[in-house]
Amino acid sequence: MKVTTTFNRHGNRYMKKILIAIVCGILLILATALPGQAHSLGYVEKQLAGKGGFFQEFDRKVPGFELQDIEGNKITDTRLAGKVVVVFFVDADCLANCPAHIQNMAEIQSMLNLSAMRDTVQIIAIVANPPKDVRQVLRKFTDDTEIDPVNWAFVSSDLKQSAATRKLLDFFGGKITSAGKSDEIKNIVTHVIGMNGHWRANFYGQDFQPTKFVIYINALVNSDLGVTDGHKE
Numbered sequence: 001m002k003v004t005t006t007f008n009r010h011g012n013r014y015m016k017k018i019l020i021a022i023v024c025g026i027l028l029i030l031a032t033a034l035p036g037q038a039h040s041l042g043y044v045e046k047q048l049a050g051k052g053g054f055f056q057e058f059d060r061k062v063p064g065f066e067l068q069d070i071e072g073n074k075i076t077d078t079r080l081a082g083k084v085v086v087v088f089f090v091d092a093d094c095l096a097n098c099p100a101h102i103q104n105m106a107e108i109q110s111m112l113n114l115s116a117m118r119d120t121v122q123i124i125a126i127v128a129n130p131p132k133d134v135r136q137v138l139r140k141f142t143d144d145t146e147i148d149p150v151n152w153a154f155v156s157s158d159l160k161q162s163a164a165t166r167k168l169l170d171f172f173g174g175k176i177t178s179a180g181k182s183d184e185i186k187n188i189v190t191h192v193i194g195m196n197g198h199w200r201a202n203f204y205g206q207d208f209q210p211t212k213f214v215i216y217i218n219a220l221v222n223s224d225l226g227v228t229d230g231h232k233e
Contacts, residue, residue, distance in 0.1 A: 039215075039219060040219065040223070041219040041220055041222070041223035043219075044215060044216050044219040045057050045201075045216075045219075048212060048216060051212075052207075052208070053204070054203055054204045054205055054207065054208040055201065055202070055203060055204070055208070055212075055216075056201065056202045056204070057200065057201050058198075058199045058200060058201060058202065059198055059199070059200065060198060060199045061197060061198055061199075062077065062168075062171065062193055062197050062198065062199050063167065063168075063171060064076075064077045064078075065077050065164055065167065065168055066164060067124070067126075067155045067161060067164055067165065068155065068160075068161060069153040069154055069155050069156075070134055070135065070138075070154050070155070070156050073153070075124065075153055075155065077197060080122055080193075081195070081197065082120075082195050083120055083121065083122050083195060084117075084120060084121045084122070084192065084193065084194060084195055084217060084220055084221055084224065085121075085122050085123075085124060085192075085193040086105070086121065086122070086123045086124070086190060086191070086192055086193075086217075087124045087126065087168065087172070087190075087191045087192075087193065088101060088105065088124075088125055088126070088188075088189065088190045088191065089125075089126045089128055089169060089174055089189075090102065090125060090126070090127055090128065090141065091127075091128050091129055092127055092128065092129045092130045092134070092137045093129065097188050097206075098141060099140070099141045099142075099143075100206060101188050101190075101206060102125065102141050102142060102145065103145050104206050104210065105123060105125070105190070106142075106145045106146065106147050106152075107210050108210045108213050108214060109123055109147065109148060109151070109152060110146070110148075111210060111211070111214045112151075112214055112217065113148055113150075113151070115218075117214075117217060117218065117221060118148075118150065118151060119151075120195075120221050121151055121217060121221070122151050122152075122153070123151060123152045123153070124152075124153050124155055125152070125153070125154050125155070126155045126156075126157055126165050126168070126169075127154060127155065127156050127157065128157050128165065128169070129157070130156045130157065130158060134154075134156045134158070138154060171199075172189070172191050172199070172202075174189065188204070188205055188206055189202050189203070189204055190202070190203040190213075192216070192217070192220065194220055194224050195221075195224035195225070196224065200220060201216065201220075
C-alpha cells in the first residue's frame, strides 16, 4: 500500500516538516560520509543515555516471528536478517499520540532514506485492536503524511495474527491500557532490532530530536557491518 500526501489547508505545515527532514538528512550525510567522522556505536549510546532519559540500550535476542502486512506480504525474522528493524505499536482507537508517532517516524524515514540506510533499515508499524477496515484507520492516522513503502510495513494484529503480534508486544514489555473513552498506548516507545536479531534500544516518547535517532541508527548499521572510520574492520 502506498500512502501519499493529501495537500489541504494543513499541507504547508507538513511540507515544511518534509523540507526540514531533508535538510537535516543532508547535514547527517555530510557529517558521517567522510572516514573518521562517524562516531562509534558505544560513543553514541553513551551520549544518548545521558540526555533526558529517552534512550535505553538492550542486548536480547528477539524471538522468531512471522507477520503479514495489510497487503498480504510475509514479514519474518529470517527475511529481515541483515537489516536493522524499527518496530512500534499503535492502537486503532488511539486518536492523539498514535497519529503523531506515525508522523514523527515518517519524518525519520525521510531522513534515513536520503542515505544508503534506505536499503538496510525496515520500519514495522503494528496496528493493535484494528477494526475490520484497517485501511480506514490508517487513512485517519496518515493524513498529510508521506510514507515510502519500500522500507515501511503496516501490520494488522487481526484475529489471524493476534498471537504473533501479542508475542512481540509482550517481549518488548509493551501494553495497551484504557485512557478515558479510547484505548491509548500508555507509553509511546520505538524499539530497535539490530542486524543480528537482537533488541538493541528503546526510544521513549516523541520529544527527542529525529536526528539523534538517525545518528544512532547510522552508528548501529556501521557497527553491525563492522565498519569503523569509514572502512570495514
